[in-house]
Amino acid sequence: MNKLIVSPSPHVHGGDTILKNMRDVLIALVPAYLLGLYFFGLGALIVSVTAITSCVLFEYLIQRFLLKTAPTINDFSAVLTGLLLAFNLPSNLPVWIVILGSLVAIGVGKMSFGGLGNNPFNPALVGRVFLLISFPVQMTSWPRPIPFSMTYLDAETGATPLALIKNHFGQLPDTLDLFVGNMGGSFGEVSAVALLLGCVYLLLRKVVSWHIPVSVLTTVFVFTGILFLVNPEQYAPPIVHLLTGGLLLGAIFMATDYVTSPMTKPGMLIYGVGIGIITVIIRVFGAYPEGVSFAILIMNAFTPLINAYVKPKRFGKVKK
Amino acid sequence: MKTFRIGGIHPKEYKFSAGKRSQEAVIPKRVMIPLSHYIGAPSVPVVAKGDSVKVGQLIGKANGFISANVHSSVSGKVLKIDDVLDASGYRRPAVFIDVDDDNWIENIIQSKDIIRECNLSSEEIIKKIADAGIVGLGGATFPAHVKLSLPPGKKADVLIINAVECEPYLTCDHQLMMERAEEILVGITVSMKAINVNKAIIGVENNKKDAIEHLQYLIQTRSFEGIAVEPLKMQYPQGGEKQLIDSLIRKQVPSGALPIEVGAVVQNVATVFAIYEAVQKNKPLIERMITITGKSMLNPSNFMVRLGIPLSSIVQQSGGVPDDTEKIIGGGPMMGRALASLDVPMAKGSAGVLFVPATESQRGKMKNCIRCAKCVMACPMGLEPYLLMNQSERSMWDEMEHNCVMDCIECGCCSYTCPSVRPLLDHIRYGKTTVGGIIRSRNVKN
Numbered sequence: 001m002n003k004l005i006v007s008p009s010p011h012v013h014g015g016d017t018i019l020k021n022m023r024d025v026l027i028a029l030v031p032a033y034l035l036g037l038y039f040f041g042l043g044a045l046i047v048s049v050t051a052i053t054s055c056v057l058f059e060y061l062i063q064r065f066l067l068k069t070a071p072t073i074n075d076f077s078a079v080l081t082g083l084l085l086a087f088n089l090p091s092n093l094p095v096w097i098v099i100l101g102s103l104v105a106i107g108v109g110k111m112s113f114g115g116l117g118n119n120p121f122n123p124a125l126v127g128r129v130f131l132l133i134s135f136p137v138q139m140t141s142w143p144r145p146i147p148f149s150m151t152y153l154d155a156e157t158g159a160t161p162l163a164l165i166k167n168h169f170g171q172l173p174d175t176l177d178l179f180v181g182n183m184g185g186s187f188g189e190v191s192a193v194a195l196l197l198g199c200v201y202l203l204l205r206k207v208v209s210w211h212i213p214v215s216v217l218t219t220v221f222v223f224t225g226i227l228f229l230v231n232p233e234q235y236a237p238p239i240v241h242l243l244t245g246g247l248l249l250g251a252i253f254m255a256t257d258y259v260t261s262p263m264t265k266p267g268m269l270i271y272g273v274g275i276g277i278i279t280v281i282i283r284v285f286g287a288y289p290e291g292v293s294f295a296i297l298i299m300n301a302f303t304p305l306i307n308a309y310v311k312p313k314r315f316g317k318v319k320k
Numbered sequence: 321m322k323t324f325r326i327g328g329i330h331p332k333e334y335k336f337s338a339g340k341r342s343q344e345a346v347i348p349k350r351v352m353i354p355l356s357h358y359i360g361a362p363s364v365p366v367v368a369k370g371d372s373v374k375v376g377q378l379i380g381k382a383n384g385f386i387s388a389n390v391h392s393s394v395s396g397k398v399l400k401i402d403d404v405l406d407a408s409g410y411r412r413p414a415v416f417i418d419v420d421d422d423n424w425i426e427n428i429i430q431s432k433d434i435i436r437e438c439n440l441s442s443e444e445i446i447k448k449i450a451d452a453g454i455v456g457l458g459g460a461t462f463p464a465h466v467k468l469s470l471p472p473g474k475k476a477d478v479l480i481i482n483a484v485e486c487e488p489y490l491t492c493d494h495q496l497m498m499e500r501a502e503e504i505l506v507g508i509t510v511s512m513k514a515i516n517v518n519k520a521i522i523g524v525e526n527n528k529k530d531a532i533e534h535l536q537y538l539i540q541t542r543s544f545e546g547i548a549v550e551p552l553k554m555q556y557p558q559g560g561e562k563q564l565i566d567s568l569i570r571k572q573v574p575s576g577a578l579p580i581e582v583g584a585v586v587q588n589v590a591t592v593f594a595i596y597e598a599v600q601k602n603k604p605l606i607e608r609m610i611t612i613t614g615k616s617m618l619n620p621s622n623f624m625v626r627l628g629i630p631l632s633s634i635v636q637q638s639g640g641v642p643d644d645t646e647k648i649i650g651g652g653p654m655m656g657r658a659l660a661s662l663d664v665p666m667a668k669g670s671a672g673v674l675f676v677p678a679t680e681s682q683r684g685k686m687k688n689c690i691r692c693a694k695c696v697m698a699c700p701m702g703l704e705p706y707l708l709m710n711q712s713e714r715s716m717w718d719e720m721e722h723n724c725v726m727d728c729i730e731c732g733c734c735s736y737t738c739p740s741v742r743p744l745l746d747h748i749r750y751g752k753t754t755v756g757g758i759i760r761s762r763n764v765k766n
Contacts, residue, residue, distance in 0.1 A: 005658065012654065116690060
């Protein structure tokens with residue numbers, strides 16, 4: 001018999017790890033990634049590989065040489081940040097802009113706060129919004145979806161459905177195209193069916209709970225539905241709002257980011273409703289055609305406040 | 321299937337010793353019977369060095385309200401009364417007895433014939449239970465007669481029998497139900513009489529289907545009135561007192577209150593068996609069932625063991641300590657205590673000995689909290705473990721009290737579920753102890 005170890009209970013662990021959670025999210029992103037590659041071809045491949053590689057590299061370099069702490073790149077969180085950043089970029093974005101976005105996402109968005117778990121804002125969205133404000137032209141010229149296209153910087157571009165709605169011109173793609181993802185946009189956000197498939201996987205694996213995605217999507221649906229009923233000539237139908245832009249990607253993968261979302265179920269509902277309302281306000285009344293990224297970042301800022309005031313349902317406090 | 325409404329986890333069962341017929345543990349040459357249990361004042365010894373004692377003879381007298389009598393589990397000569405390291409890791413007084421033969425005191429009925437008739441009044445039953453030194457055998461070891469003596473003005477509606485055994489590995493309650501079901505049912509009837517209710521519910525986790533069927537069969541064929549068996553969903557901590565009440569009668573005991581607040585009295589299934597033996601057979605609590613188990617054990621088994629027998633002696637009988645053992649737990653893996661040595665006496669609260677191999681004896685490396693909220697979702701009391709741990713690390717006692725740390729039942733769901741392997745419960749327990757001390761001293765001042 002070896003020397004005995006004495007420690008407090010519990011003496012068993014469920015075996016869950018950060019790596020397992022990150023891996024599940026990555027698996028859930030695979031369908032959307034494959035469809036993104038199908039519609040945007042070579043460009044999508046270059047942008048995603050660049051983003052993932054540079055995110056992992058920047059995290060390693062910052063930890064190794066600036067913070068001088070043990071690298072945590074083996075928990076796959078930097079891979080996930082890179083992939084999510086790439087999903088939020090147009091597939092014809094020059095490599096150097098992608099690298100710059102990755103540096104801001106990892107360096108400013110994540111490591112400057114102390115690494116995974118300490119960042120108040122979603123790092124991928126910090127990177128994306130930085131690029132959107134710094135390079136508005138490159139960030140809003142969207143390649144048209146052409147299956148297996150081998151073009152990259154010279155891709156043929158066109159307006160996204162949301163831009164069409166905003167400027168009241170042109171014919172929207174039909175709902176089936178919107179559902180499959182046959183439309184212009186950031187390369188990972190277009191395919192509703194693939195993102196929903198990922199959502200089902202995450203829910204089944206209990207990586208995320210339904211509260212955030214459902215509350216975001218319901219709020220957008222109800223809000224835009226009311227607007228549509230008031231004036232169908234001026235406002236787009238709610239289903240178009242649900243299926244276009246970064247809403248599904250945001251609601252399922254960005255808003256549910258563990259670190260930056262609330263810790264309790266009622267808190268998650270408040271947070272989701274907030275994201276939905278801000279998204280619609282920006283889309284319908286704001287200057288930008290799309291507002292999911294801003295909405296999530298704004299609600300990220302409210303997360304500590306929500307955590308401080310919205311408590312879980314305590315045992316024994318239920319009305320009999 | 322019924323279960324509690326907040327939190328919970330699903331640990332793997334590993335009930336290796338399920339269905340293994342219990343064996344009588346061999347009585348060694350010397351036993352050390354603890355005079356104290358984890359809860360309440362130690363009993364006062366009423367024997368002295370050199371006295372001869374018989375099986376069932378009183379050797380320690382309850383000292384105060386929350387205290388219990390202790391009886392000799394063997395016959396022989398008192399060697400000394402001295403401190404002994406017990407399973408909780410503390411040194412506590414115990415009576416050392418050199419064993420000689422197996423002579424029982426006369427009024428104990430040793431035959432196994434079942435006696436159903438009970439014409440005693442409620443007070444007489446509770447008196448007999450108190451005399452027999454029965455404590456809660458689920459692990460908390462709270463004196464059973466105190467639980468059954470309802471506070472003035474309170475009325476019980478239902479007796480709840482905790483036969484959940486939600487700890488992984490442990491099977492002693494399960495085996496007791498398979499072997500002594502009818503005695504248990506008589507014990508329940510007697511306990512119902514003691515608290516004057518006509519309804520009892522036995523809560524059993526659904527992984528013990530044979531026990532559920534066996535009990536239901538006996539209730540029907542031997543006409544036990546007012547007793548129902550309720551299968552419960554397998555979910556830890558189903559056997560937590562408050563969780564079990566919530567599962568069975570859909571009422572949540574308010575924070576800081578006792579189950580009687582919602583009209584319930586809860587007893588463990590092994591406790592009602594002890595009550596049967598005390599009331600119907602005049603046999604004090606001198607033995608209990610224990611599970612000896614572990615992944616590397618060749619023969620995990622259940623034993624009926626007299627109190628005071630060193631655990632090392634029982635383990636010897638079940639094949640010895642497995643070679644790869646690096647941690648030994650007294651009790652189950654979720655709430656049991658790691659033992660520093662096996663030379664500790666069998667006590668009233670000992671439900672199991674679990675041998676943990678070296679591969680599983682140490683925790684993983686702690687990482688940053690990623691705020692995944694899994695601890696919040698798992699907490700069966702609706703607390704925020706991540707927050708309480710942070711506050712405990714920063715000595716924020718007022719905030720911890722405000723965030724209901726005293727409601728923590730120390731079930732360990734938070735630590736179990738944390739993907740960053742953070743020692744949540746360690747810090748919460750430390751904070752809870754400190755806050756408890758602050759509350760007590762505040763109450764003294766007022």
